[in-house]
Amino acid sequence: xxxxxxxxxxxxxxxxxxxxxxxxxxxxxxxxxxxxxxxxxxxxxxxxxxxxxxxxxxxxxxxxxxxxxxxxxxxxxxxxxxxxxxxxxxxxxxxxxxxxxxxxxxxxxxxxxxxxxxxxxxxxxxxxxxxxxxxxxxxxxxxxxxxxxxxxxxxxxxxxxxxxxxxxxxxxxxxxxxxxxxxxxxxxxxxxxxxxxxxxxxxxxxxxxxxxxxxxxxxxxxxxxxxxxxxxxxxxxxxxxxxxxxxxxxxxxxxxxxxxxxxxxxxxxxxxxxxxxxxxxxxxxxxxxxxxxxxxxxxxxxxxxxxxxxxxxxxxxxxxxxxxxxxxxxxxxxxxxxxxxxxxxxxxxxxxxxxxxxxxxxxxxxxxxxxxxxxxxxxxxxxxxxxxxxxxxxxxxxxxxxxxxxxxxxxxxxxxxxxxxxxxxxxxxxxxxxxxxxxxxxxxxxxxxx
Amino acid sequence: xxxxxxxxxxxxxxxxxxxxxxxxxxxxxxxxxxxxxxxxxxxxxxxxxxxxxxxxxxxxxxxxxxxxxxxxxxxxxxxxxxxxxxxxxxxxxxxxxxxxxxxxxxxxxxxxxxxxxxxxxxxxxxxxxxxxxxxxxxxxxxxxxxxxxxxxxxxxxxxxxxxxxxxxxxxxxxxxxxxxxxxxxxxxxxxxxxxxxxxxxxxxxxxxxxxxxxxxxxxxxxxxxxxxxxxxxxxxxxxxxxxxxxxxxxxxxxxxxxxxxxxxxxxxxxxxxxxxxxxxxxxxxxxxxxxxxxxxxxxxxxxxxxxxxxxxxxxx
Numbered sequence: 231x232x233x234x235x236x237x238x239x240x241x242x243x244x245x246x247x248x249x250x251x252x253x254x255x256x257x258x259x260x261x262x263x264x265x266x267x268x269x270x271x272x273x274x275x276x277x278x279x280x281x282x283x284x285x286x287x288x289x290x291x292x293x294x295x296x297x298x299x300x301x302x303x304x305x306x307x308x309x310x311x312x313x314x315x316x317x318x319x320x321x322x323x324x325x326x327x328x329x330x331x332x333x334x335x336x337x338x339x340x341x342x343x344x345x346x347x348x349x350x351x352x353x354x355x356x357x358x359x360x361x362x363x364x365x366x367x368x369x370x371x372x373x374x375x376x377x378x379x380x381x382x383x384x385x386x387x388x389x390x391x392x393x394x395x396x397x398x399x400x401x402x403x404x405x406x407x408x409x410x411x412x413x414x415x416x417x418x419x420x421x422x423x424x425x426x427x428x429x430x431x432x433x434x435x436x437x438x439x440x441x442x443x444x445x446x447x448x449x450x451x452x453x454x455x456x457x458x459x460x461x462x463x464x465x466x467x468x469x470x471x472x473x474x475x476x477x478x479x480x481x482x483x484x485x486x487x488x489x490x491x492x493x494x495x496x497x498x499x500x501x502x503x504x505x506x507x508x509x510x511x512x513x514x515x516x517x518x519x520x521x522x523x524x525x526x527x528x529x530x531x532x533x534x535x536x537x538x539x540x541x542x543x544x545x546x547x548x549x550x551x552x553x554x555x556x557x558x559x560x561x562x563x564x565x566x567x568x569x570x571x572x573x574x575x576x577x578x579x580x581x582x583x584x585x586x587x588x589x590x591x592x593x594x595x596x597x598x599x600x601x602x603x604x605x606x607x608x609x610x611x612x613x614x615x616x617x618x619x620x621x622x623x624x625x626x627x628x629x630x631x632x633x634x635x636x637x638x639x640x641x642x643x644x645x646x647x648x649x650x651x652x653x654x655x656x657x658x659x660x661x662x663x664x665x666x667x668x669x670x671x672x673x674x675x676x677x678x679x680x
Numbered sequence: 681x682x683x684x685x686x687x688x689x690x691x692x693x694x695x696x697x698x699x700x701x702x703x704x705x706x707x708x709x710x711x712x713x714x715x716x717x718x719x720x721x722x723x724x725x726x727x728x729x730x731x732x733x734x735x736x737x738x739x740x741x742x743x744x745x746x747x748x749x750x751x752x753x754x755x756x757x758x759x760x761x762x763x764x765x766x767x768x769x770x771x772x773x774x775x776x777x778x779x780x781x782x783x784x785x786x787x788x789x790x791x792x793x794x795x796x797x798x799x800x801x802x803x804x805x806x807x808x809x810x811x812x813x814x815x816x817x818x819x820x821x822x823x824x825x826x827x828x829x830x831x832x833x834x835x836x837x838x839x840x841x842x843x844x845x846x847x848x849x850x851x852x853x854x855x856x857x858x859x860x861x862x863x864x865x866x867x868x869x870x871x872x873x874x875x876x877x878x879x880x881x882x883x884x885x886x887x888x889x890x891x892x893x894x895x896x897x898x899x900x901x902x903x904x905x906x907x908x909x910x911x912x913x914x915x916x917x918x919x920x921x922x923x924x925x926x927x928x929x930x931x932x933x934x935x936x937x938x939x940x941x942x943x944x945x946x947x948x949x950x951x952x953x954x955x956x957x958x959x960x961x962x963x964x965x966x967x968x969x970x971x972x973x974x975x976x977x978x979x980x981x982x983x984x985x986x987x988x989x990x991x992x993x994x995x996x
Contacts, residue, residue, distance in 0.1 A: 314904040349947035442684040469991040473718050481687040507956060511988055514961040515968055518903065532949030536895060536957035540965065543900040578898055585936060
């Protein structure tokens with residue numbers, strides 16, 4: 231794990247000059263340990279100390295980028311085994327695999343479908359993250375042709391799957407600018423794969439089916455040869471073995487700081503399972519338990535949506551709940567005369583009230599205020615859901631142009647805001663809704679008379 | 681280069697064993713593990729996690745068509761439903777007394793006793809009975825349920841911080857398991873276990889339900905609360921080391937994503953596939969985080985999740 235304040239202190243000048251802004255070098259060391267200060271704030275730290283501290287603060291799992299441009303996949307740099315200890319950071323890439331033995335038109339159609347797939351959740355658009363192309367034919371020219379066709383059809387990052395260096399070379403010639411991941415170097419082909427990874431500056435996956443010792447030997451060999459961006463395939467498949475091995479790898483990297491295995495992991499849930507649905511369950515396991523790039527053999531919108539949602543859940547910072555993008559949301563198909571309700575942007579609050587409105591059949595407008603992810607009462611007591619905030623959101627979202635009436639329903643929990651709100655929004659009548667989302671349907675039935 | 685040494689965690693605590701069933705009823709033991717889920721390379725996991733099927737005492741009102749077609753007419757009668765659940769591979773039956781809720785029938789203690797008698801007679805699996813979730817009604821119906829099942833060591837719930845005395849008392853006198861439900865908070869979960877053991881519920885007669893948010897609806901909380909409880913228990917905290925139960929099925933199938941085929945974006949895909957994925961991904965996440973019993977609703981999910989648990993248990 232990272233250095234403690236005392237360990238860092240040993241590398242500092244110990245002059246207590248205060249130029250870093252801290253009263254003593256020890257205080258500065260403590261701030262560094264807590265990642266609340268930068269070493270560059272100390273003008274006197276020696277070059278040797280800088281180097282030693284940089285080596286010690288190197289992330290235990292390397293951050294690796296696959297692809298170039300906006301859609302690149304960044305994985306690794308995780309610092310905890312359990313999300314509650316801090317948070318998981320870099321969402322695993324969900325990659326769909328095609329094979330060069332499939333008819334080319336079938337490949338390009340699937341790649342098109344995957345690339346165009348978009349789904350909204352909590353006001354954010356998600357999609358699939360990449361395409362893997364496998365040299366199933368064994369033929370270099372066929373592979374290159376297929377890879378080129380795929381690249382012409384998508385701007386998603388690619389994972390090139392071939393163990394034959396000639397095939398890999400032929401494909402890289404066509405698409406190396408897009409920085410695809412090379413999968414994979416193994417015991418037999420590693421020298422040639424290292425050459426290719428260096429020549430084209432692409433990340434290299436290293437695969438071993440012969441235990442973690444061999445895997446570590448291969449990654450060390452690649453690292454020593456100058457390939458820094460590595461991805462690991464420990465060769466295990468299926469539920470039990472991947473849970474155990476991926477847990478061991480994460481522990482080795484974080485708890486033991488075992489550098490040769492400090493890289494993100496690529497998984498193939500389709501290879502350890504018998505159906506699309508079972509593959510989805512294993513992919514779900516890999517999302518929560520330490521997968522970095524997850525290569526799927528089936529693509530369907532329903533499963534893609536479920537996996538994207540799971541990933542969003544697991545990779546949410548526990549200190550920062552999932553938030554809705556503030557805005558004016560439509561429930562069913564609202565008219566200008568439909569009810570207007572206001573709530574906070576804590577996703578579960580939003581889903582509760584939106585779900586109840588929908589279930590009760592109320593086409594309506596739901597105005598979501600930015601409360602930094604806090605629920606109604608918590609936000610109110612923290613001063614993040616007050617009359618001023620609500621009034622500003624009503625104006626910023628042009629609610630008055632969407633509805634012809636001037637009635638705003640506020641959550642019953644913040645009934646006290648009514649008076650202030652009527653002052654802040656003089657044209658509006660403030661209606662105090664129920665305390666619980668569950669009662670909103672019956673409340674509107676009784677009180678909504680527009 | 682030095683060889684890779686697999687890091688082994690030495691845990692000091694272990695999860696308590698809890699036995700459900702007894703008398704003529706089949707017995708199942710859950711718990712007993714002294715490591716995190718399925719990490720058998722560093723500890724022992726004597727009892728596999730179990731899959732329960734949840735049934736109700738009343739025909740479900742707003743269920744997904746996918747669930748209704750899977751169960752057919754069985755949902756009209758709890759005894760038939762329970763038998764069908766056995767055919768579909770249930771290892772435990774969870775019976776929820778929905779009809780006792782004031783807003784969905786308000787049936788009383790006699791009705792609850794009749795239902796439980798019928799289900800007990802129909803199947804020999806361990807049973808867990810959950811009340812309607814309204815304090816007065818829970819207390820009224822669960823007391824007679826407890827009497828009806830005396831000697832068969834069923835699970836009875838929920839015991840919650842605000843209402844646990846009555847249910848706990850009948851669990852003590854009739855030898856049942858108290859289901860201790862707390863809202864996604866390790867301290868409240870522990871507090872409730874302390875309250876229950878203080879009034880005399882044996883610690884090996886408690887199952888914890890730390891609550892379950894479905895995929896997209898707080899699953900991250902359900903995951904983290906389980907991991908935190910498990911780490912505390914394995915670290916030696918004897919007041920959180922009871923086995924964990926999670927009602928995955930009802931939570932997952934309650935959501936729009938599991939039910940809606942009309943008026944949803946095409947990107948949501950097939951409703952049949954989506955509903956199953958919603959239940960199964962919720963299940964795998966809480967199982968890997970630490971669950972000894974999950975209750976599910978769809979027979980296909982039951983089959984798949986049982987097979988998955990088997991695979992997770994089978995590997996060293």
